[in-house]
Amino acid sequence: MLVNVRMKGNEYNKIVRNDCYNVQQWVDGTLDAIFDIGANIGIFSVMMKMRHPNAKIIAVEPLQSANKFIKRNIHAHGIYLEEKAFGNGQTFHFYNRGHILDSIYSPDEHGEAIESIALGDLFSKHECSLDDRYLMKFNCEGGERYLIGDEIAEKILYHAREVTMQVHFKTQFTNFDSWLNFEDYDKWIKSTFTHHKIASNTRWNKRGTTHYTISWTE
Secondary structure (H helix, E strand, O other): OOOOOOOOOOHHHHHHHOOOOOOOOOOOOOOOEEEEEOOOOOHHHHHHHHHOOOOEEEEEOOOHHHHHHHHHHHOOOOOEEEOOEEOOOOEEEEEEOOOOOOEEEOOOOOOEEEEEEOHHHHHHHOOOOOOOOEEEEEOOOOHHHHHOOOHHHHHHHHOOOEEEEEEEOOOOOOOOOOOOOHHHHHHHHHHHOOOEEEEEEOOOHHHOEEEEEEEEOO
């Protein structure tokens, strides 16, 4: 059972009831591996393990404030937890914006220093194959920019059954020099996923986020 915590934005409803990551299209038990990158307290990981009990579930969450909950949530479910940030293998910093669901990559060295892991290393560490039926969910508060230009990561993404990704870009609210513009992400997605169905939800564009759902077409 999930730990009873107050969740800003009612994450349970968004993920489980409203299917914000568009995963209900997959017949239960048909996926081999699921990557929950930016797992927070583990709602998505536990839900997917219940729906795909034989799948390998890899949860990636860097923040200790969230991990103290996720460890309880995944204890009995056989879910792998990587207590690292998503990135390129270097150390990054996060700062907290007042809630365990609201921390973000810091553009400087303020906040908690955390080692990161690249997608290729994560994929090989957990012995996954491009032939597997795998799904990748990203909500990693800015770390997704390290996918761009990483040939290994782009190959892994290309072969995924689905990539459901929230991208974080530069706006007046996130005016960081190191962050990309929306056009950079949109161009990269359209040039990388050339044999896929791409849908986007731009509801939160003014706040600097867009959600993409990218599905492989047979």
